[in-house]
Amino acid sequence: MDKKIVILYAALGGGHFKAAEAIKNYILENKPGCSVEMLDALKYANKAVDKIIINSYVNMARYSPELWGNIYKLSAKQYSVANFSNAVQRLLSLKLVKYLNEQKPDIIISTHPFITEMCAILKKKNQVNSKLNVIITDYASHRFWELKPEFIDNYFVANNEIKYKMGFNGIDLNKIHVTGIPVSPAFLKKYDKEKIYEEFGLDKNKKTVLIFGGGEYGLSNVKTFYKGLIDTDLDIQIVTVAGKRQKSQKMFADIANGSNKKVIILGYTTKVPELMNIADLIISKPGGLTTTEIITTHVPFAIINPIPGQEEENAEFLLNNGAAVQIFDAKSTKPFIEHLLTDEIRLENIKQMQAHIAKPNSTRDIVDVIFKE
Numbered sequence: 001m002d003k004k005i006v007i008l009y010a011a012l013g014g015g016h017f018k019a020a021e022a023i024k025n026y027i028l029e030n031k032p033g034c035s036v037e038m039l040d041a042l043k044y045a046n047k048a049v050d051k052i053i054i055n056s057y058v059n060m061a062r063y064s065p066e067l068w069g070n071i072y073k074l075s076a077k078q079y080s081v082a083n084f085s086n087a088v089q090r091l092l093s094l095k096l097v098k099y100l101n102e103q104k105p106d107i108i109i110s111t112h113p114f115i116t117e118m119c120a121i122l123k124k125k126n127q128v129n130s131k132l133n134v135i136i137t138d139y140a141s142h143r144f145w146e147l148k149p150e151f152i153d154n155y156f157v158a159n160n161e162i163k164y165k166m167g168f169n170g171i172d173l174n175k176i177h178v179t180g181i182p183v184s185p186a187f188l189k190k191y192d193k194e195k196i197y198e199e200f201g202l203d204k205n206k207k208t209v210l211i212f213g214g215g216e217y218g219l220s221n222v223k224t225f226y227k228g229l230i231d232t233d234l235d236i237q238i239v240t241v242a243g244k245r246q247k248s249q250k251m252f253a254d255i256a257n258g259s260n261k262k263v264i265i266l267g268y269t270t271k272v273p274e275l276m277n278i279a280d281l282i283i284s285k286p287g288g289l290t291t292t293e294i295i296t297t298h299v300p301f302a303i304i305n306p307i308p309g310q311e312e313e314n315a316e317f318l319l320n321n322g323a324a325v326q327i328f329d330a331k332s333t334k335p336f337i338e339h340l341l342t343d344e345i346r347l348e349n350i351k352q353m354q355a356h357i358a359k360p361n362s363t364r365d366i367v368d369v370i371f372k373e
Helices: 014-030 041-045 047-063 065-075 078-103 113-124 160-168 193-200 222-230 246-256 272-278 288-297 310-320 330-341 344-357 362-372
Strands: 004-009 035-040 107-110 131-135 154-157 176-178 208-212 237-241 262-266 281-284 301-303
Touching: 004 014, 004 078, 004 113, 014 035, 014 288, 014 362, 035 041, 041 078, 041 113, 078 113, 107 113, 113 131, 131 362, 154 160, 154 362, 160 176, 176 362, 193 272, 208 222, 208 272, 222 237, 222 246, 222 330, 237 246, 237 272, 246 262, 272 288, 281 288, 281 330, 288 301, 288 310, 288 344, 301 310, 301 330, 330 344
Parallel strands: 004 035, 004 107, 107 131, 131 154, 154 176, 208 237, 208 281, 237 262, 281 301
Antiparallel strands: none
């Protein structure tokens, strides 16, 4: 049956967009006759508010992560969330309802809690009658995702811990589906590793460390982490994905200057799935989508500098399940990496635990549930 689908996201971190994009592409490839529209709903509703919210989050994450952590914990209390959501309603509802009434979708999919609540409010007012499906893009939930659950048809979550926590908070367990977080099929492919080594000028006989640094929100202490990695006594090669910021790229280049190791520094790249496929170790912050891509690819994962709040909770989930390790002290990076990369049993155990918690069919499973409704 042909359906019209609208997928709503907000550009607060790339993960919400990437999850939305994975669902869109799967539907277009596997559900002929269906139409799919994607919208940055926060930006569409009010560009000024969108800019204020994004800039506030970016600056807190980059310069004052403890402040963001305190706000995250405070907003987990029901009363504070409700007060904030009322403000969001006033700012967003009029324009968003106009868009949805023009589109008249059969199905709405939301990958961000702010947008989820707005849609639930519109359903409560009988201004929107579409099925509302919510994809939680981290490995722990938050009260923001759980407002007005009676107007949400399906929740899609990463693990059973989220499901039963939400159930404890009063949400109908039948609405909550443990499918995993959607991931691009590019991370499920098996690549010709020889070609990747050749493309990047890498030695297939040396261990490759892939580090994601900087990006949109930067990393505190990244200089110390990176210098420790560069200074290791191991004969390794390092691929650095520095993101779009020229400042980050220059910083990494300056630190690596003079090293006898093979060091590649990339800005934005579409080759992340290929690079993950040849990596022996990935060093990164534990964002929800990055984490999903790593555990789907089954590469040992060393966590650095999780932002207080959702990233700390993601890290806790991974550590509790043996699917990652964490470098807690940037100054200990050199001995930590040297010990980890020479411990083959531990590296293999991490990969096995990742395989245990990974849900590679998440995108398909989410779409199957949505289309059964």
